[in-house]
Amino acid sequence: MMIEAVDLFCGVGGLTAGLQRASIKVKAGYDIEEQCRYAFEFNNGSLFVNKDVSLVENSEISQYYSKGAVRLLAGCAPCQPFSKYNQGKDTSLDKKWPLLYSFARLIEANLPELVTMENVPDVVKHQVYQDFVTKLKKLGYYIWADAVTCADYGVPQRRRRHVLLASRLGQIELIKPTHKENWISVKDVIGHLPKIKAGEQSKNDPLHRAVSLNELNLKRIQASKQGGSWKDWPEELQLACHKKRSGSTYVSIYGRMKWDEPSPTMTTQCYGYGNGRFGHPEQDRAISLREAAIFQSFPDDYQFHPSDVKMQTKDVGRMIGNAVPVRLGEVIGLSFHRHLQSLSYGDKTDR
Template sequence: MPNAVDIFSGSGGVTQGLRAAKWRVLAACDNDPVVAATYRANHRRTKFVEADILLDKTIDSIAAAVADQHVHMLVICAPCQPFSSQNRYRGDDAREQLIIRALSVAQRIDPDTIFFENVPGLATPAYRTVVSDVQKRLAEFGYVVTDPMVCDAADFGVPQRRKRCIMFAAKNQAALNAFRICNVTAPRRSVFQAIADLPALKSGEASETDVLHRARTHLPIAIQRLLHIPADGGSRKSLPEHLELACHKNKAKAFSDVYGRMSWYDVAPTLTTGCTDVTRGRFAHPEQHRAITLREAARLQSFPDSYKFTGRSGQVAMQIGNAVPPDMIRAFVPAFKAALAAIPE
């Protein structure tokens, strides 16, 4: 059973995907107490380091949690700010790039491979300096590293369009090649496949058995608007003039997803931290007159219903919207394994 360490773990999307493929996650780290509570509730055997990665003692705690166990993969999902001549700081400065800082963990625990997951922007010129810094530093520690690759979670069995940037590092070129050529895909899943079996709810109604399946209470005007949006992919273009939002009048293209419905037979749009609010994107149910519930959002992010989210509803939406979809990680496991097979014991 391969061992992993999950840095910037959030509520545990990556860990969930690895564990579903029978990996062991030895240690995880995040400095947000809300996500820490969710992580601990679901992954009791993982040593969770709730601390700021910028502190040296945090790196010590992660190394202590791993002890002398072999680490096959370190996962780094760092939030990232683009470097510019103005914000390029180094050393002990608190603004140091978190992704660069996380490389100190690699130096300490010496994993066979490193998987980076990040915003698609990491593949753009704005981040070129960050990427080349990561590659240079890892080369000093004996790793070869891919360039950033943009992929879409929808191609890995996640019922959601979610473009992400990944990079992979390994101790030798053969491992990197094995990772690259491994054909990673999974059958597409639609919104229908993900949520159609959930009980229908009206605005303000809640399931008696599932705390996350609770519909937001919409104002009467919002329900009036939703009644005019065609089922299965309709948009605010269908609103009569008297129901148009004042800020949208004469702006057909601006915020065109607001009040939009998801389509049953397509994947969902990218979920954000506002994914249960129809005023923040295409987050209306395909046919019911309400925004999707937290349960529906969790399913569209491929979390199993058994996954426990702690915190208030806004905090749960934040955790779901920020998560890495577990099924995307699970779909990558054959490529991780192919790479590990090319690294001598």
């Protein structure tokens, strides 16, 4: 039985690419960021609709599904209001808060057989999420939801995300971890890439480029060890804030990754050496945009902008950091196929 999907808040297509790897046809993706259109359509062959999800009409979604298909509505609303990085900040006026309510509205209007959403683990602490789950239950959905360690499923990254699967057809759950005792390491996925220096770009891949470092930061990374941090530096290279008690706990800032472990969580500023543990394990630079995309389990040749268009590093970094890891999307898709198989809807299995 064919599963067809519409991907709300689709971005550059991380979830879509993963679902399509799992043989789920994504008919359309919606996102407010027009810059995401090229990556979404070029890599996935699906329609991109540049529209605020809160403005999508209830009847609009149904046009994309074929008669007889099992319908999946996916919606990974922007996570910034729910992130731990916003703890202590007043996000009550954040325009992203109502987006989960818009998603619930579209579910209620269309009653797709399957639903998925993904967000930061702290989303469960907020009333909008509790209201979302309550609405699904009232609509007759069976729900599985939990925090997932992405490395347990083959994502080369220590990312933790909250995943929700829902079905009107019966009990559902995420497939069992595929890599729990065998995490994929930094070296496994980027060890083959050509060496570049800070401020350089690979001749063969415009996305394999690293931001430049000033003389002081170059000295700092040269003084850093694999898996180390600013604590490796001589005192004259340390920042004033590091010497304060409050700063001494931020050991990942200006850190290098380890070859034999997964990467840290990719953020929208993961290309910056001083923004976290984003130093290359050996080369004296921050990770490149291509490396960040690979840690998000995008294929090595995934294109984020046309070759004749130069995009700002910060814009591409935001696209990559905001994406759903492709492999996590694939795992979600395989879980839906396993669910249908258990109900005699199909014969897909996890792999």
